[in-house]
Amino acid sequence: MPGPFSIHDNMNLEPDASGTWPGWTREFPVVRTQPDGRVRIQDYGINFKDDQTRPRFYPRALLQHILTRQVLSRELECLEELDTTEKEILVGRVLGSGNASSETYIRVFAILKVIGQLKRLPAFVHEGVSDQQLPLYYGKGGPGDHLLYGKSRKPFPDNLLKEHGRNSFVREQYSMIVPFFDNQSRPYNLVWAHVLPLYNVTQTNTSVKSNELQGGFGMVSKISIHPLCHNFRSAFRELDVPDEEMFFALKQFHENDPASFEREIKMLQRFNRTRHPHIVTLLAAYTHCGQNYLIFPWATHDLQTYWEKVQPTPDTGDVELVRWICHQAWMLVQAVSRIHELDEDAKIPEEKRLYGRHGDLKPENILWYKSRQGFGKLVIADMGLSKTHRYHTKTYAPQQKVPATARYRPPELDYEEGLLGRTFDIWTLGCIFLEMMNWLHGGYVQLAEMEEKMTTPSIRGYDCNEYFEWVRVVDFGFYTVRVKEVVTEASSLCKHSGF
Missing domain, CATH: 3.30.200.20 (Phosphorylase Kinase; domain 1)
Incomplete structure (x- = not known):
């Protein structure tokens, strides 16, 4: 039996260097017809090498490649009750007009052929049981009545298929109605x-x-x-x-x-x-x-693992690398600005505009995509914590509702009645940029040393690695916030090193 996308019986089923299985490409198989001009659709199903228990499947584009007008004409020769003109009309109904919204029966044809019920195709076409009605649901009406329902939820005639045929159709249809993922608005x-x-x-x-x-x-x-x-x-x-x-x-x-x-x-x-x-x-x-x-x-890595695994010892003398870092930092700033001003380019009154906030910027939430040329691209991800607000609440939100990562949290989060604004993201982005400069200056080793030094006792009773600390003002008897000394030193080191 031919493989899913090969005419060779001894095809190699080990993954290639890219990690993809043979057959999982955009290439179509060479279709071999039988002596009578027909095809065995089952010979071209795509399988799962990682799980042989999963059924083969047949994307719509694959069915269109296999079931050409010529093949369909030969297949429909079994319908002896139809004359040549009627068969040609039926072929046209199977293929549709070519428009994206046109009614087709190519999946219905494939299912009926696989289950040995191709002679029932004219009845499906007559009743309007098209590809667009799939999947069909198998259920019961009254006592002893077995019905097929389509997406319209309207029961189809009981004589469309006999009971065994109905069972087979419902069971086999899911191999043919494989989801095609695109950017549709609903899940x-x-x-x-x-x-x-x-x-x-x-x-x-x-x-x-x-x-x-x-x-x-x-x-x-x-x-x-x-x-x-x-x-x-x-x-x-x-x-x-x-x-x-x-x-x-x-x-x-x-x-x-x-x-x-x-x-x-x-x-x-x-x-x-x-x-x-x-x-x-x-x-x-x-x-x-x-x-x-x-x-x-x-993405191959996030920014944290990029620093650690991909470029643990960056060359500060590499002008192109430094330019790339500067450009990526600038683009990240623009990306955060776009998040904050979601409707900036829209012709919407200010009081109705939406303003966003990421809420959990950190190196682990900045992805690194490997590119064909150059050093790649950094992309802000994990928008799950993001929030949007109207104009009257765009500046502040209750801090209790922001589950930020502890290391990059701003001081406002410690206030019991504290409010957070979009400056929250500015603080966290600044922390990331300081780490980026330290990585560039001294590699991942220096970055790890900086984090270790930042881990200090806190007034909470346990060690914290935040960028700030609470200190007691002895003369006045209250606490205030200051940036940790190691952070100030790291910033000064970058400045004096030409960064």
């Missing part, structure tokens, strides 16, 4: 039987965080989506990511409340509309088996 609502055209990628040579890491609100896994099942290549081109690095980050949303998931998606889509190249892009969202998921472009 895909997938039932348990849907075959997801994706698999987890095993990492062998990058950061310990890179296969699965705990994000702000969920587990993040590195996945591959079949190239025929998404249209996100343009997003990776904008990032200038090499083809071998074209993977996705699948983030599980912890909260199972549909309303919370919808709010998260709408907020991320609002950030998408800023179209800033240094703000992460939400590609798609879906619900499956009661769990909610978000899809983003996968």
Whole structure:
């Protein structure tokens, strides 16, 4: 039997250097017809090398490649009750007019052929049971009545298929109605039987965080989506990511409340509309088996592991590296500004504009994307803590509602009735830039030493590594805030070193 995207029986099923499985490309198979001109659709299904228990699947583009007009004409010769003209009309209905919104029956055709019920195709076309009605649901009406329902929830005639055929159709349809991920506005609502055209990628040579890491609100896994099942290549081109690095980050949303998931998606889509190249892009969202998921472009490292693993000893004499750092820092500033002024470019009255705040900027939430040329690109991510506000609340928000990372938290968070503004992000971004300059000056070793020195006793009764500390003003009997001495020294060192 031919492999999913090969005509060779002895194809190598080991992953190539990029970590992708053979068959998981945009290349189509060479279709071999049988002596009678027909094809075995089952010979061209795409399988999962990492899990042989998962069923093969057939993207729509693959079916269109296999089931050409010529092949369909030969397949429909079994319908002896139809004349030549009627068969040609039926072929046209299967393929549709070519418009994105046109009614088609190519998936219905494939399902009926696989289950041996192709002679029922005219009945499906007559009743309007098209690809757009799938999936069909199998249920009961009255006692002993077995009905098929489509998306319209209208029951189809009981004689559409006999009971065994109905069971087979409902069971096999999910291999043919594979999700195609694009930037639609609402999440895909997938039932348990849907075959997801994706698999987890095993990492062998990058950061310990890179296969699965705990994000702000969920587990993040590195996945591959079949190239025929998404249209996100343009997003990776904008990032200038090499083809071998074209993977996705699948983030599980912890909260199972549909309303919370919808709010998260709408907020991320609002950030998408800023179209800033240094703000992460939400590609798609879906619900499956009661769990909610978000899809983003996968980044090789975050800024923290970039400092530690990729460039632990930067060369300060490398002019291009220094220029890159300066440019990336400037673009991150612009990205934060765009987050703060979400509706700045829109023709919206000021009192109705939305103003954003990230709320958890840190090196772990700044992604590093490897690029085809140059040193890569830094992108702000993990927008899950971000908030938006109208004009009257754009400046301040109650600090109790901001679960910031302790190391980069500003002093305002310690006030019982403290209010936080968008300057919160400015403080954290300044901390990151100071660390960036120390890394550039002395490498990751100096950066680690700085963090160790910053860990000091606090008035809370335990050691803290924040950038500030509370000190008691003896003469007046109260406490005030000051920047830690090690931070001041690190800043002075950068200044005197020409940075």
